[in-house]
Amino acid sequence: MARKHTTRFVITIVSILLGTLLFLAALTVGGLIYFNSPPDKPPVITQDDPTLRMDESGVVRTIRLELRPGESVRSVGQRMEDAGIIRNRYFWELLSYVDKEYLKAGIYSLSLPASQMEIRSILVSGKQLLIRVTIPEGVTLKKTAPILAKAGICAEEDFLAAASNKAVLDSYRVPGATLEGYLYPDTYLFPEAYPANMVVKAMADTFFKRLAEIQPEALSMSPAELNNRVILASIVEREYRVAEEAALMAGVFYNRLRIGMALQSCATVEYVITEIQNRPHPERLFDRDTEIRNPYNTYMVPGLPPGPISAPGAVALNAAFHPVSSNYLYFRLVNPAEGRHYFSETLDDHIRAGVLYVKSRNS
Numbered sequence: 001m002a003r004k005h006t007t008r009f010v011i012t013i014v015s016i017l018l019g020t021l022l023f024l025a026a027l028t029v030g031g032l033i034y035f036n037s038p039p040d041k042p043p044v045i046t047q048d049d050p051t052l053r054m055d056e057s058g059v060v061r062t063i064r065l066e067l068r069p070g071e072s073v074r075s076v077g078q079r080m081e082d083a084g085i086i087r088n089r090y091f092w093e094l095l096s097y098v099d100k101e102y103l104k105a106g107i108y109s110l111s112l113p114a115s116q117m118e119i120r121s122i123l124v125s126g127k128q129l130l131i132r133v134t135i136p137e138g139v140t141l142k143k144t145a146p147i148l149a150k151a152g153i154c155a156e157e158d159f160l161a162a163a164s165n166k167a168v169l170d171s172y173r174v175p176g177a178t179l180e181g182y183l184y185p186d187t188y189l190f191p192e193a194y195p196a197n198m199v200v201k202a203m204a205d206t207f208f209k210r211l212a213e214i215q216p217e218a219l220s221m222s223p224a225e226l227n228n229r230v231i232l233a234s235i236v237e238r239e240y241r242v243a244e245e246a247a248l249m250a251g252v253f254y255n256r257l258r259i260g261m262a263l264q265s266c267a268t269v270e271y272v273i274t275e276i277q278n279r280p281h282p283e284r285l286f287d288r289d290t291e292i293r294n295p296y297n298t299y300m301v302p303g304l305p306p307g308p309i310s311a312p313g314a315v316a317l318n319a320a321f322h323p324v325s326s327n328y329l330y331f332r333l334v335n336p337a338e339g340r341h342y343f344s345e346t347l348d349d350h351i352r353a354g355v356l357y358v359k360s361r362n363s
Helices: 002-036 074-083 089-098 116-125 140-152 157-163 165-173 196-214 216-220 223-239 243-259 265-278 314-323 347-351
Strands: 053-054 061-067 104-112 130-134 186-190 330-334 340-344
Touching: 002 116, 053 140, 053 265, 074 089, 089 116, 104 116, 130 157, 140 157, 157 196, 186 196, 196 216, 196 314, 223 243, 223 265, 223 314, 243 314, 243 330, 243 340, 330 347, 340 347
Parallel strands: none
Antiparallel strands: 053 061, 061 104, 130 186, 330 340
């Protein structure tokens, strides 16, 4: 009889313990689910935290959240709790304690409502909110700067300063005073408010990567020799309109250099007018323009100009390294609509071809 009572007592205790454990487990799971879930009310964004910004008016569906470099998990959790993005910062800290992966600084787009685990997955992924910006072929540093600034990537003055930083120039073995011609024109994805030096590095790295694809031997050239090729490519970039004519134009310029003849590039005159004299882009050139005394005016000064006059793309770079051989010494735009040029061997033939044109600034 005593044994039966003991058995019942043990069973009762075990049942109570199991029930308690199950209750506590259910309570714990319920708590985890509750604190992990989004708040019941929509987020509240105030001016107190400029790094939290609402993308659209009315009901908040998307939040742009900036994680500052070196910011702690606690700080991020506090900001999100204050804004009403998460229920509880202590649960946020618990998640970070369990999952040791670090949050990555940057700007992120959060689609709401979202659980804390979903938010954390985004912030440790490093997949930031990126801005797509296209730098056209043939632009200069001065024209690239406002494109980046308008896109919200970096300030104009910061970009220009980074592109003329002596340490950066030395690291890429660029002999000029700036990286003019060495920042590849392409479509890039940058975070908002990105450091200008990182923008410059990305564009310069892309330039040398593309250059290696076009002419692998280019990377082993001396800085001066490579710079001459880049200068010529930058001129071809501003001269050609039909891709198949670019290499033929490069051949004409090499022919002129070989015999000591002035390059007489309209593009270099346009560079003097717009980049040095800060005057509007001309639709056509007159004798008074080609007679401007400036080292970049290749009508007045034989040989290559002191530096590149634009950002050459793949076609122009390929032309500078793989010119078409010919006896031509002249070319002239004769069909502005189609962008076709007339190539000739004599000055008389060249003069008969028509007026001088320059490439549109938007081309």
